[in-house]
Amino acid sequence: MDFIKGLSQKETVEISDILKGEYSGRKVTLKGAVHTIRDMSEFSFVVLRKQDGLVQCVYEEGTVQGFDIKSLREGSTVEVKGTVNTEERAPNGFEIRLTCIKVLSEPAKDSTMPLAISKWKLNTSLETKLSLRPISLRNVRERAIFKIQEGIVRAFRDFMFSKNFTEVRTPKIVAGNAEGGANVFKLEYFGKKAFLAQSPQFYKQTMVGVYDRVFEAAPVFRAEKHNTTRHINEYTSLDFEMGYIDSFEDIMEMEAAMLHYTFQFLSEEYAKEIKLLGITLPDVTKFPTVRFDEAKQLVSEKYNRKIKNPYDLEPEEEILIGKYFKEEHNSDFVFVTHYPSKKRPFYAMDDPKNSKFTLSFDLLFKGMEVTTGGQRIHSYEELVAKMIARGMDVADFMNYLMIFKHGMPPHGGLGIGLERLTMKLLDEQNVRETTLFPRDVSRLEP
Amino acid sequence: MDFIKGLSQKETVEISDILKGEYSGRKVTLKGAVHTIRDMSEFSFVVLRKQDGLVQCVYEEGTVQGFDIKSLREGSTVEVKGTVNTEERAPNGFEIRLTCIKVLSEPAKDSTMPLAISKWKLNTSLETKLSLRPISLRNVRERAIFKIQEGIVRAFRDFMFSKNFTEVRTPKIVAGNAEGGANVFKLEYFGKKAFLAQSPQFYKQTMVGVYDRVFEAAPVFRAEKHNTTRHINEYTSLDFEMGYIDSFEDIMEMEAAMLHYTFQFLSEEYAKEIKLLGITLPDVTKFPTVRFDEAKQLVSEKYNRKIKNPYDLEPEEEILIGKYFKEEHNSDFVFVTHYPSKKRPFYAMDDPKNSKFTLSFDLLFKGMEVTTGGQRIHSYEELVAKMIARGMDVADFMNYLMIFKHGMPPHGGLGIGLERLTMKLLDEQNVRETTLFPRDVSRLEP
Numbered sequence: 001m002d003f004i005k006g007l008s009q010k011e012t013v014e015i016s017d018i019l020k021g022e023y024s025g026r027k028v029t030l031k032g033a034v035h036t037i038r039d040m041s042e043f044s045f046v047v048l049r050k051q052d053g054l055v056q057c058v059y060e061e062g063t064v065q066g067f068d069i070k071s072l073r074e075g076s077t078v079e080v081k082g083t084v085n086t087e088e089r090a091p092n093g094f095e096i097r098l099t100c101i102k103v104l105s106e107p108a109k110d111s112t113m114p115l116a117i118s119k120w121k122l123n124t125s126l127e128t129k130l131s132l133r134p135i136s137l138r139n140v141r142e143r144a145i146f147k148i149q150e151g152i153v154r155a156f157r158d159f160m161f162s163k164n165f166t167e168v169r170t171p172k173i174v175a176g177n178a179e180g181g182a183n184v185f186k187l188e189y190f191g192k193k194a195f196l197a198q199s200p201q202f203y204k205q206t207m208v209g210v211y212d213r214v215f216e217a218a219p220v221f222r223a224e225k226h227n228t229t230r231h232i233n234e235y236t237s238l239d240f241e242m243g244y245i246d247s248f249e250d251i252m253e254m255e256a257a258m259l260h261y262t263f264q265f266l267s268e269e270y271a272k273e274i275k276l277l278g279i280t281l282p283d284v285t286k287f288p289t290v291r292f293d294e295a296k297q298l299v300s301e302k303y304n305r306k307i308k309n310p311y312d313l314e315p316e317e318e319i320l321i322g323k324y325f326k327e328e329h330n331s332d333f334v335f336v337t338h339y340p341s342k343k344r345p346f347y348a349m350d351d352p353k354n355s356k357f358t359l360s361f362d363l364l365f366k367g368m369e370v371t372t373g374g375q376r377i378h379s380y381e382e383l384v385a386k387m388i389a390r391g392m393d394v395a396d397f398m399n400y401l402m403i404f405k406h407g408m409p410p411h412g413g414l415g416i417g418l419e420r421l422t423m424k425l426l427d428e429q430n431v432r433e434t435t436l437f438p439r440d441v442s443r444l445e446p
Numbered sequence: 447m448d449f450i451k452g453l454s455q456k457e458t459v460e461i462s463d464i465l466k467g468e469y470s471g472r473k474v475t476l477k478g479a480v481h482t483i484r485d486m487s488e489f490s491f492v493v494l495r496k497q498d499g500l501v502q503c504v505y506e507e508g509t510v511q512g513f514d515i516k517s518l519r520e521g522s523t524v525e526v527k528g529t530v531n532t533e534e535r536a537p538n539g540f541e542i543r544l545t546c547i548k549v550l551s552e553p554a555k556d557s558t559m560p561l562a563i564s565k566w567k568l569n570t571s572l573e574t575k576l577s578l579r580p581i582s583l584r585n586v587r588e589r590a591i592f593k594i595q596e597g598i599v600r601a602f603r604d605f606m607f608s609k610n611f612t613e614v615r616t617p618k619i620v621a622g623n624a625e626g627g628a629n630v631f632k633l634e635y636f637g638k639k640a641f642l643a644q645s646p647q648f649y650k651q652t653m654v655g656v657y658d659r660v661f662e663a664a665p666v667f668r669a670e671k672h673n674t675t676r677h678i679n680e681y682t683s684l685d686f687e688m689g690y691i692d693s694f695e696d697i698m699e700m701e702a703a704m705l706h707y708t709f710q711f712l713s714e715e716y717a718k719e720i721k722l723l724g725i726t727l728p729d730v731t732k733f734p735t736v737r738f739d740e741a742k743q744l745v746s747e748k749y750n751r752k753i754k755n756p757y758d759l760e761p762e763e764e765i766l767i768g769k770y771f772k773e774e775h776n777s778d779f780v781f782v783t784h785y786p787s788k789k790r791p792f793y794a795m796d797d798p799k800n801s802k803f804t805l806s807f808d809l810l811f812k813g814m815e816v817t818t819g820g821q822r823i824h825s826y827e828e829l830v831a832k833m834i835a836r837g838m839d840v841a842d843f844m845n846y847l848m849i850f851k852h853g854m855p856p857h858g859g860l861g862i863g864l865e866r867l868t869m870k871l872l873d874e875q876n877v878r879e880t881t882l883f884p885r886d887v888s889r890l891e892p
Binding site for chain 2: 001002003004005006007008010012014016031033034050051052073074075076077104105106107108109111113114132134135137138143146147149150153154161164166167168169170171172173174175176185186187188189190192194196203206207209210211212213218219221223225233234236243244246249252253254256257260285286287288289290329335378379380381399400402403404405406407408409410418436437439441442444445446
């Protein structure tokens with residue numbers, strides 16, 4: 001009988017091992033993909049791509065027994081042996097003087113790279129980059145983008161755990177339509193009509209009745225037909241929902257503290273990628289807040305712009321509000337509060353001082369909405385009354401109403417668009433740049 | 447201008463605060479839901495439900511100014527003030543002698559609890575429990591189940607990060623059908639045909655070409671029509687995929703080490719829930735392995751059972767293999783290796799010693815498959831040849847084949863069914879017990 005007893009020791013090393021230890025002059029074995037080969041006539045550089053960076057290997061004629069460098073192809077994967085040599089001009093400050101190369105795998109016969117992935121920046125259109133996503137992501141700059149995105153989600157979760165939030169996993173196939181409207185994907189579900197969840201809204205509220213504070217980082221689906229630089233049809237929503245709030249400001253404070261933690265975490269744990277991408281982390285010590293109607297007025301006056309739609313912010317207005325708070329308060333962020341009730345979902349709590357407005361907010365980051373949140377109605381009677389006033393059929397929502405019938409604390413929460421947050425942090429111009437495999441009106445592959 | 451500057455100080459305390467500090471005799475403020483009220487004639491117990499447990503509050507006539515205990519309803523949420531009193535018989539060893547009760551919210555007028563959620567174990571059918579899921583989850587035992595599940599995913603991710611895996615977010619709306627077969631949900635996607643991802647298989651392999659090692663914990667969708675105690679149609683898959691493996695045993699070793707870490711993590715971080723649910727953590731220091739054909743033979747001989755299907759394990763056989771390894775090796779786990787090529791997807795690597803079998807495995811936990819994994823083909827030519835031999839149309843898979851065309855390391859990975867793993871750990875008889883909001887052939891709500 002054979003037994004598996006956990007990880008066995010491997011002789012191969014990673015870049016991080018070499019950077020941590022006293023490896024100079026020592027012989028090592030490592031594995032990686034052949035990122036590029038540069039023939040310098042006297043010798044060749046073989047640059048290996050590993051998960052934590054690039055390794056410059058030096059091949060000199062005669063030092064690698066039984067191996068002809070001309071047979072080595074970009075895209076092959078190899079196991080090499082060699083001596084570590086300190087070399088400031090090499091990535092990570094060292095190179096490997098090769099003594100042995102073993103090819104582990106090779107690309108297809110006669111294939112040629114469709115993109116020069118070893119270039120610093122891929123010199124091609126977004127369209128081409130996305131069509132070749134499986135390959136274009138092998139570029140070190142491209143993959144650094146999604147390491148930053150990984151870091152944002154890690155920090156979000158770590159922070160939530162530290163504040164006693166419970167992580168939940170809510171269903172993505174649902175019977176109802178939480179956010180209202182027609183922007184919902186339909187599904188055949190064993191002869192029944194089903195939908196893809198536009199948000200975990202009803203479920204996260206349900207779970208507040210169970211754990212007081214919950215969060216989820218998961219995909220959501222919106223069948224929006226507009227093909228803009230800021231819309232995709234499947235994205236990752238960072239959601240939290242918290243009970244026992246004193247006011248909707250508690251939610252904004254939680255987000256502010258979370259973002260503060262997140263950018264601190266990135267600066268410590270993802271310093272390499274931040275440097276590589278040239279990211280300037282924004283100041284998150286204080287977030288200005290402004291009422292929706294005031295914000296409209298402010299930019300209308302300052303930028304001499306007529307208010308067209310009093311109930312919602314146009315993208316152009318969001319940009320101007322962002323500009324205003326950058327100019328006036330040197331802030332990349334601004335909380336816009338008290339959105340009109342008309343444009344918020346039925347479950348939003350109206351402001352008791354003026355029921356035309358809600359106790360809700362959006363967070364704008366460099367002029368773009370990255371968060372929508374607010375306090376929710378917690379009274380069964382109030383909720384039912386608002387649904388009836390909106391002409392909704394209460395019978396369609398019995399499972400959701402169940403939680404209010406049997407008691408819910410005052411609560412509220414928010415949803416953050418991960419890809420948009422990453423986009424603005426990286427100053428990208430299109431949300432597809434920060435979406436691993438974007439889904440939009442015309443793109444379903446790769 | 448108002449600014450949000452992170453979390454403001456609150457005067458309310460949590461159970462964990464009281465357990466950590468010197469609170470005996472001190473006055474505190476706390477919030478919670480009224481879990482149950484017990485009238486003891488001289489006084490009343492008001493048990494509050496909080497995210498981290500129950501708090502026994504003692505109400506005595508005359509000590510709470512202006513509040514009539516008869517007006518308090520189960521399901522209300524309250525803010526109370528009182529003095530902490532050490533009391534061994536109370537949950538967590540303390541009680542609060544109330545001096546003030548403020549009602550924050552109330553259930554609907556005339557509503558009555560459909561379930562006695564304050565009972566230790568809900569004395570009702572699974573069907574009722576699931577139909578009333580939003581309320582039944584408020585039972586402390588029920589909610590402990592999903593804290594354990596939270597812990598499993600946390601440990602999985604922590605372990606993966608510690609082994610240099612990158613977390614990825616792959617699309618759930620896809621154009622192709624990775625696992626083959628008819629068990630796939632169809633979707634109308636802007637006039638195109640789309641599917642819900644049965645697994646992140648193609649995408650996680652793609653990302654091995656980018657980050658060498660990747661993982662994802664996310665929903666997957668299977669349109670399987672059988673309504674069994676072990677099938678649900680939407681579940682959470684813990685997936686990882688690793689490059690540069692020496693053999694498929696590297697994958698089993700990684701899973702063994704991960705499970706070892708996970709159960710250790712649970713015993714430290716979720717000790718309260720483990721005790722509450724009476725969980726015995728299984729031994730994970732060594733995992734027996736057995737070939738598929740040998741396993742069939744072993745149980746056929748020992749339990750006198752005829753082999754009907756030589757290409758797959760029937761559920762009954764899995765149970766017997768589990769029984770065998772429990773009896774013979776006192777192990778709750780067994781890796782069954784070398785599944786027949788016929789029953790594995792096209793991308794599985796055949797055993798070079800006998801191409802009727804694959805370099806693949808399932809992990810059985812107490813007689814049930816909780817993991818499927820194995821080494822994948824990494825050669826473009828080999829993969830295309832196998833697809834053609836299976837009568838597949840290569841043109842349908844150009845985006846997937848792209849990664850092999852331009853070079854992939856030897857690699858493999860696995861997928862773990864989170865709900866099943868939780869089910870077997872808790873010795874539950876139905877996977878719906880360990881699924882937050884199960885989706886099955888007849889259940890789409892709540």
